Amino acid sequence: MRQTLIYLFVLALLGAPGLAQPHLVKDINPITNNGSSQPSQFVRFGKNVLFNATTILEGTELWVSDGTAAGTFLLVDSCPEECSGNPTVLAVTPRGAFFTTTDSQHKTYLWVTQGTPASTILLTDQVNVWSPVWVASQGLLYFNGGDRDHGSEPWRTDGTPAGTFRVADIWPGPNDGLRGSLVAFKDRVFFEADDGVSGTALWTSDGTAAGTRLVKDISPSASHAVGALRYLQAATNFLFFQAQGSAGWELWRSDGTAKGTQMIADLVPGPGPIIPNLFNAKVVGSRYYMEAAFDSKGTELWVSDGTKAGTKRLTDFASEQPFSPPPFVPPLRSLSTATAIGDKLYFIASETSLGRQIWRTDGTAKGTHPLTSFCPGTCVGVLTLWPAQQNRIYFTGSDGTRGVELWTSDGTNTHIVRDICRGACSAWPSNPTLLGDQLFFTATDAANGAQIWRTNGTPAGTTRVSGLPKGNFGGSYFGDFQGTATSDKLLFAADDGIHGRELWISDGTPPGTRLLADLDSADHGGSAPSTFMTLGGTLLFFANDGEHGDELWKSDGTAAGTTLVHEFVPGPESLARFNTYGASVEAGGMLYAILEFGNSRRALWRSDGTDAGTVRLTPEDVEVAQGGAFGGGPVVAGGKIFFVATEYPYGRELWVTDGTPAGTRMVADLYPGTIGSEPLALTSFQGKLFFSALSPNPLIHSPYAHVPWSSDGTEAGTAPVSEAAENPVALTLHQGFLYFFGQDPAHGLELWRSDGTEAGTALALDVIPGSSSLDVHSMVSMGSRLLFWAGTGHSQSGLWVTDGTAAATKRISAAHDSFALAGLQTLNGIVYFPGEDGTTAALWRTDGTEAGTFPLRDKNGATVHIPPAMTVFDGRLYFITPDIGATLWQSDGTAEGTFPLRELEPGQHTSLALGVAGSRLFFRAFDPATGSELWAIDKR
Numbered sequence: 001m002r003q004t005l006i007y008l009f010v011l012a013l014l015g016a017p018g019l020a021q022p023h024l025v026k027d028i029n030p031i032t033n034n035g036s037s038q039p040s041q042f043v044r045f046g047k048n049v050l051f052n053a054t055t056i057l058e059g060t061e062l063w064v065s066d067g068t069a070a071g072t073f074l075l076v077d078s079c080p081e082e083c084s085g086n087p088t089v090l091a092v093t094p095r096g097a098f099f100t101t102t103d104s105q106h107k108t109y110l111w112v113t114q115g116t117p118a119s120t121i122l123l124t125d126q127v128n129v130w131s132p133v134w135v136a137s138q139g140l141l142y143f144n145g146g147d148r149d150h151g152s153e154p155w156r157t158d159g160t161p162a163g164t165f166r167v168a169d170i171w172p173g174p175n176d177g178l179r180g181s182l183v184a185f186k187d188r189v190f191f192e193a194d195d196g197v198s199g200t201a202l203w204t205s206d207g208t209a210a211g212t213r214l215v216k217d218i219s220p221s222a223s224h225a226v227g228a229l230r231y232l233q234a235a236t237n238f239l240f241f242q243a244q245g246s247a248g249w250e251l252w253r254s255d256g257t258a259k260g261t262q263m264i265a266d267l268v269p270g271p272g273p274i275i276p277n278l279f280n281a282k283v284v285g286s287r288y289y290m291e292a293a294f295d296s297k298g299t300e301l302w303v304s305d306g307t308k309a310g311t312k313r314l315t316d317f318a319s320e321q322p323f324s325p326p327p328f329v330p331p332l333r334s335l336s337t338a339t340a341i342g343d344k345l346y347f348i349a350s351e352t353s354l355g356r357q358i359w360r361t362d363g364t365a366k367g368t369h370p371l372t373s374f375c376p377g378t379c380v381g382v383l384t385l386w387p388a389q390q391n392r393i394y395f396t397g398s399d400g401t402r403g404v405e406l407w408t409s410d411g412t413n414t415h416i417v418r419d420i421c422r423g424a425c426s427a428w429p430s431n432p433t434l435l436g437d438q439l440f441f442t443a444t445d446a447a448n449g450a451q452i453w454r455t456n457g458t459p460a461g462t463t464r465v466s467g468l469p470k471g472n473f474g475g476s477y478f479g480d481f482q483g484t485a486t487s488d489k490l491l492f493a494a495d496d497g498i499h500g501r502e503l504w505i506s507d508g509t510p511p512g513t514r515l516l517a518d519l520d521s522a523d524h525g526g527s528a529p530s531t532f533m534t535l536g537g538t539l540l541f542f543a544n545d546g547e548h549g550d551e552l553w554k555s556d557g558t559a560a561g562t563t564l565v566h567e568f569v570p571g572p573e574s575l576a577r578f579n580t581y582g583a584s585v586e587a588g589g590m591l592y593a594i595l596e597f598g599n600s601r602r603a604l605w606r607s608d609g610t611d612a613g614t615v616r617l618t619p620e621d622v623e624v625a626q627g628g629a630f631g632g633g634p635v636v637a638g639g640k641i642f643f644v645a646t647e648y649p650y651g652r653e654l655w656v657t658d659g660t661p662a663g664t665r666m667v668a669d670l671y672p673g674t675i676g677s678e679p680l681a682l683t684s685f686q687g688k689l690f691f692s693a694l695s696p697n698p699l700i701h702s703p704y705a706h707v708p709w710s711s712d713g714t715e716a717g718t719a720p721v722s723e724a725a726e727n728p729v730a731l732t733l734h735q736g737f738l739y740f741f742g743q744d745p746a747h748g749l750e751l752w753r754s755d756g757t758e759a760g761t762a763l764a765l766d767v768i769p770g771s772s773s774l775d776v777h778s779m780v781s782m783g784s785r786l787l788f789w790a791g792t793g794h795s796q797s798g799l800w801v802t803d804g805t806a807a808a809t810k811r812i813s814a815a816h817d818s819f820a821l822a823g824l825q826t827l828n829g830i831v832y833f834p835g836e837d838g839t840t841a842a843l844w845r846t847d848g849t850e851a852g853t854f855p856l857r858d859k860n861g862a863t864v865h866i867p868p869a870m871t872v873f874d875g876r877l878y879f880i881t882p883d884i885g886a887t888l889w890q891s892d893g894t895a896e897g898t899f900p901l902r903e904l905e906p907g908q909h910t911s912l913a914l915g916v917a918g919s920r921l922f923f924r925a926f927d928p929a930t931g932s933e934l935w936a937i938d939k940r
Helices: none
Strands: 023-026 040-045 048-055 059-065 072-076 088-093 096-102 108-113 121-124 128-135 140-147 151-157 178-185 188-193 201-205 213-216 229-234 239-245 248-254 262-266 277-284 287-293 300-304 339-341 344-351 355-361 381-385 393-398 405-409 414-418 430-435 438-445 449-455 483-485 490-495 501-506 514-517 530-535 538-544 550-555 563-566 584-587 590-595 603-607 635-637 640-647 651-657 664-666 680-685 688-694 706-711 718-720 726-734 737-744 748-754 761-765 776-782 785-790 798-802 810-813 825-827 830-836 841-846 869-873 876-881 887-891 899-903 914-917 920-927 931-938
Touching: 040 088, 040 483, 040 490, 059 096, 072 108, 088 128, 088 140, 108 128, 128 178, 128 188, 140 178, 151 178, 151 188, 178 229, 188 229, 201 229, 201 239, 229 277, 239 277, 277 344, 344 381, 355 393, 430 483, 530 584, 530 590, 538 914, 538 920, 584 635, 590 640, 603 640, 603 651, 635 680, 635 688, 640 680, 640 688, 651 688, 680 726, 680 737, 688 726, 706 726, 726 748, 726 785, 737 776, 785 830, 810 841, 825 869, 825 876, 869 914, 876 914
Parallel strands: 355 381, 530 914, 726 776
Antiparallel strands: 023 931, 040 048, 048 059, 059 072, 088 096, 096 108, 108 121, 128 140, 140 151, 178 188, 188 201, 201 213, 229 239, 239 248, 248 262, 277 287, 287 300, 339 344, 344 355, 381 393, 393 405, 405 414, 430 438, 438 449, 483 490, 490 501, 501 514, 530 538, 538 550, 550 563, 584 590, 590 603, 635 640, 640 651, 651 664, 680 688, 688 706, 706 718, 726 737, 737 748, 748 761, 776 785, 785 798, 798 810, 825 830, 830 841, 869 876, 876 887, 887 899, 914 920, 920 931
């Protein structure tokens, strides 16, 4: 995300003459709400640690730490707008740490860093990256790189942009030439590939196109099937892999040459499509171990030393599924977690009579046996095996007497490390991390909850390191521990209940376990002001001060004049207010607003800016319709406030109020029945309310047709103006008349004019002669002309202008206005509107001429995103755009005078608003010190 616009002006604008400066009105909610940087994906990098962290300023990016607060900093903001790079470290090498990031369009970027911002450079943005492997003798990182034009192919990088490129396009064009992982062996890289001719085979590369070649075509059938060569791994003397050859599925070895690439064994004797069940493979020294079902015995442990005689089955389990994990353990195959000490392989297997045990093998059948009789029979037994540390293995399990605890063995002596959660309770040890000769892990006891522990393999040397609040640290069996160790320190993520989940450090002692850095120290809270409404020179709005919940406030633009008006629900309970859609109007020193709280019905309220003067006007059983842009009011006409509401059994009808609950009532049941007259487009004209509602004679032209009505607020004074024009829309005052688009059977939807009487309501202009018509939904008066917008679905859709005559009526642009809540704004004879012309969705401007209608551009020549909020203030146009978080802009109508003022809130788009009251423009903005609060700009 933007690192500076979040709370600073664009530097070029600092000190600009006549530029009004935004300022904080008041920190309404002074209670600090700490953010959490959520450190994760820790990777050791020499004496430092690389990790991801998330801040409100930059999003999720790559950081580095040397174990000091000063030495903990951001390496690069790889996605410097409103997005996160979400880095993934691929490999740590002598050339640096290689990592990838993505942008908001899911494009992948490859980077390298030496641990400083200056040394963090972009290598390429042209390829997706998988399966990296470092070849030390060449000083190259190879990886599977994919793009749309070339498919997956072998790439290499030496840590410079010039040295990062595709090695070869093995299968020219978009087909995937590289079919799997890459393996380093004898100073080269080997992989499964297909050139489109030979089929899937073993290939190698020295990092050049000329040195990228086929080693051996395994199958003469030229099969292009993915996975025809699999489980490729490098042992001391040979590469091992399984392949689909002439004899069916076979085990092969290779010394890297064609002659030295030979079949070892026919895994499924005889030709045919049967695939042997090789579930996993692991190399220890010169041996290739396989968890497989190659014969009628079912799944067993096999081994190969690269010869036919040395390829054999090591186990003879009675259990049908010896390597299947318990249902509450992550579903990893046994060899996935197997670990080695010297030439001995340790793995987990379940035998019918022995239960789930640790087994050991030296590569011979005689030397393959259980390590110890650990809880034989039906008890839980061994759950997980950890990587070997200091010539010892560690594993978790239950011996039937105690719960799941940590155990250890040196191959002869097996014992519990410590009964951390004493008795039948389980500690669920997990997340092993080695620091020197100490093993760190997470475990849970009854008194302290999940904490970090350390052990040297003895009960006396097993102690608790951290003392974090219970529930604030991930230590469950599938714990969310994030951290890693260098030679002398453990860095990890934790939450102390004060700072959020942040970066911590430990030297292995309780006093040395502490918060290292609060990376996201910004106040994520604030009062989050919203729903701006104007009452005289005062702004009324909703805010949460942390004490009263979301309640009604007012402000005159000063801190002292920003105070709580009315508490709808006493106490800190939030009302979970909803947007009022701009549905408020000022009349007679009162503000009338349609509000909705929680699960309650929408209601009409009025306020004079005092607690006692804030009153609900409509009864509990009345549901007020959505107002504002939805056409339901409230609207002032003839000194009365009109709005639309529903009361059983009358349906949705026209209501009126004099500002008191007793004087709030339905005007009349204009359309008897539960449907109601469905009033729309409430408009004040000649001291009366004009609106669209269902015709009292629904069969005059078509069933349920709307016609124009007028009302003085009484039942007797409410009647249809005319039933000649149906479904009137875009009611607009222009030169003393009320214009609207209405339809009749002969003309379709066309322009009508009314003086408020039936005789004076007639078709003004047949824009599209005949029964065809335009889908017009908005119109604005501009001096002697009318501008109207026709939506999509017609060849003549777009912006039109007329003076009421056919000769002067024409389309001046293909841009139709979008349904953005910002609406239309007029400044200095220019109308600004959110528009789309099929190619450009942006903020448009028009002076009513074809030449003067075009997208507004900023000082850099770029178009401006459609704003969710827009208003005119102090001779300027102000609007909010969703392009960089949410940004406040100012414009005088010229490109040079159109520029962003400041970013308002990261991640916020449509929930922000602008409010003008008195001599100030109010808005909501975020600052790291105060959170989301009320800001303002004063008139110049």
